[in-house]
Amino acid sequence: MLYGLFFLIVFAHLAVALGIMALLLTIFTGGIYHWVLILVAIWTIGSFVIGSFLEYRRLEAGGRAIAQRVGGVRLFIDHSQDAWEHSQGVAHQHEPIPKVRFSARHIAVRDERDFPPVYRRYYEIAQQLAIASGVRMPILYVLPDEQGINGFVAGRHSQDMVGRHSRRA
Numbered sequence: 735m736l737y738g739l740f741f742l743i744v745f746a747h748l749a750v751a752l753g754i755m756a757l758l759l760t761i762f763t764g765g766i767y768h769w770v771l772i773l774v775a776i777w778t779i780g781s782f783v784i785g786s787f788l789e790y791r792r793l794e795a796g797g798r799a800i801a802q803r804v805g806g807v808r809l810f811i812d813h814s815q816d817a818w819e820h821s822q823g824v825a826h827q828h829e830p831i832p833k834v835r836f837s838a839r840h841i842a843v844r845d846e847r848d849f850p851p852v853y854r855r856y857y858e859i860a861q862q863l864a865i866a867s868g869v870r871m872p873i874l875y876v877l878p879d880e881q882g883i884n885g886f887v888a889g890r891h892s893q894d895m896v897g898r899h900s901r902r903a
Contacts, residue, residue, distance in 0.1 A: 806875030
């Protein structure tokens, strides 16, 4: 059905472009030049083909690229042993070690229980759905400024799959 609608849109654009060009040719030259209409048809169809190819190439980058393109912030558990910018010196020994690390591109925790409550809920739901459907856990992204409840999974293959949720529940 989507392909049918796409071709209907291409046909509608082609008909409008040809109609406008025929009208302009009639008004300004007094006749219709078929070679101009053929060029308009080639130009219109070519713009759809090139645009579709470019969009396909963008989507080929996978689910992560799609999530980042819409402003997603990645939720993940940092299993590395790297220190999170926290001094271990004597003067700082009584300061609590941060459990959550926020940045414009990700929200990282050492343990899933350390996620802020709404994000922990998203993580747990995605984990349960992955187990129930027999696929591995997707890479999760959230849209911090999203107003509604929404979610999607993107990616062409299971190893590229990402899940996205809105921030507010």
